[in-house]
Amino acid sequence: xxxxxxxxxxxxxxxxxxxxxxxxxxxxxxxxxxxxxxxxxxxxxxxxxxxxxxxxxxxxxxxxxxxxxxxxxxxxxxxxxxxxxxxxxxxxxxxxxxxxxxxxxxxxxxxxxxxxxxxxxxxxxxxxxxxxxxxxxxxxxxxxxxxxxxxxxxxxxxxxxxxxxxxxxxxxxxxxxxxxxxxxxxxxxxxxxxxxxxxxxxxxxxxxxxxxxxxxxxxxxxxxxxxxxxxxxxxxxxxxxxxxxxxxxxxxxxxxxxxxxxxxxxxxxxxxxxxxxxxxxxxxxxxxxxxxxxxxxxxxxxxxxxxxxxxxxxxxxxxxxxxxxxx
Numbered sequence: 001x002x003x004x005x006x007x008x009x010x011x012x013x014x015x016x017x018x019x020x021x022x023x024x025x026x027x028x029x030x031x032x033x034x035x036x037x038x039x040x041x042x043x044x045x046x047x048x049x050x051x052x053x054x055x056x057x058x059x060x061x062x063x064x065x066x067x068x069x070x071x072x073x074x075x076x077x078x079x080x081x082x083x084x085x086x087x088x089x090x091x092x093x094x095x096x097x098x099x100x101x102x103x104x105x106x107x108x109x110x111x112x113x114x115x116x117x118x119x120x121x122x123x124x125x126x127x128x129x130x131x132x133x134x135x136x137x138x139x140x141x142x143x144x145x146x147x148x149x150x151x152x153x154x155x156x157x158x159x160x161x162x163x164x165x166x167x168x169x170x171x172x173x174x175x176x177x178x179x180x181x182x183x184x185x186x187x188x189x190x191x192x193x194x195x196x197x198x199x200x201x202x203x204x205x206x207x208x209x210x211x212x213x214x215x216x217x218x219x220x221x222x223x224x225x226x227x228x229x230x231x232x233x234x235x236x237x238x239x240x241x242x243x244x245x246x247x248x249x250x251x252x253x254x255x256x257x258x259x260x261x262x263x264x265x266x267x268x269x270x271x272x273x274x275x276x277x278x279x280x281x282x283x284x285x286x287x288x289x290x291x292x293x294x295x296x297x298x299x300x301x302x303x304x305x306x307x308x309x310x311x312x313x314x315x316x317x318x319x320x321x322x323x324x325x326x327x
Contacts (some may be wrong), residue, residue, distance in 0.1 A: 017063060017070045020051055026075045026076050026318060029075075029076060033076075033321060034296075037295050037324065039076060040080040040107075040303070041077065041304060041306070042083060042253075044067055044068055044080050045063040046273050047063065053074055054067065068102065069102070074314070076314075080108060080304065081108070081304040082109070085145070086114050088113070090152075091152075096151070102156060106156060107195060107300075107302055108156055108158055110149055110160050111161050112141065112162045115132075116134055116141045116162070118135065119165065136181040138184065141162075150193060157192050157193065158196075158249075159195055159223065160196070160197050161251070162185075163201075163225070164199065164201045164203075164206070172203065179214060183217070183218065186214065186215070189218075195302070198223040199221075200251060201225065202225070202230070204230060207231070211239065212243060221248075222239045224251070226252040229260040232283070233287060247300040248290060248303075250301075250302070250304070251306075252303070252305040255280060267308070270311045273313065276316065280309065280310055284320055288320060289327060291320075303320070
């Protein structure tokens with residue numbers, strides 16, 4: 001009787017992080033994209049994406065721990081980056097937990113630990129103190145990155161990226177030695193169960209035919225780094241052409257207008273990361289063209305975008321998807 005008078009028991013509200021209701025525009029774009037195209041953001045723990053990715057407001061800690069399933073429910077977000085492993089190696093069990101939270105076809109782009117990708121040992125404020133004896137060391141790379149990622153992520157691997165930090169002057173003056181070290185590292189690594197192993201650089205001195213030759217010899221890919229420390233996308237295309245055919249890996253890190261050291265400036269300007277404040281239509285159009293060509297040839301494209309590229313990574317993904325489809 002009481003249920004009849006008061007309309008029945010109260011409706012249970014879903015617990016935990018819930019995805020924002022899908023936008024019809026995003027559903028239509030997703031249906032038009034090739035399954036070879038994996039677009040995503042550089043990570044997933046931003047409270048300011050409320051309404052874009054999340055249905056409600058959650059803390060960064062909550063989103064980091066339990067937000068990935070809701071993130072992966074977004075129709076356009078078919079990939080995500082895991083950058084935190086750059087600062088500290090990630091265990092296979094943590095990788096496996098991430099892999100269990102995403103649907104089939106979703107892919108991860110993961111940065112290797114600085115333990116093997118930074119030529120310098122650094123203080124807490126980031127200043128280089130001395131040469132790193134494990135720089136590009138194959139054994140450390142296998143134990144602290146490749147083996148845990150293979151075991152934990154398995155079929156969800158998109159790209160395992162060795163992002164080489166800026167080299168100190170003495171090493172830049174001996175680039176042939178650095179190419180030899182990188183070649184030896186890549187030759188020692190097994191082929192991943194899915195996706196690719198890729199190399200991203202922060203010094204233009206790497207961008208030579210020697211890099212293309214060693215990547216071709218080892219089966220690794222060049223990761224296009226869209227960052228002010230490097231030439232614009234159009235000037236990195238010769239490397240991609242030299243390695244064609246093959247998958248495309250891109251990390252769109254920072255808008256060029258902020259300069260090579262502009263992360264903090266971008267952080268302040270973009271605030272909650274819920275608006276596209278600095279659209280870069282030229283880069284987006286060129287990137288869309290390359291992605292269309294790659295996917296059209298039956299090759300995978302793994303693209304991750306930072307909030308600091310245009311102001312809001314989910315909106316950048318939407319705009320890039322639209323540019324791909326429109327083309």
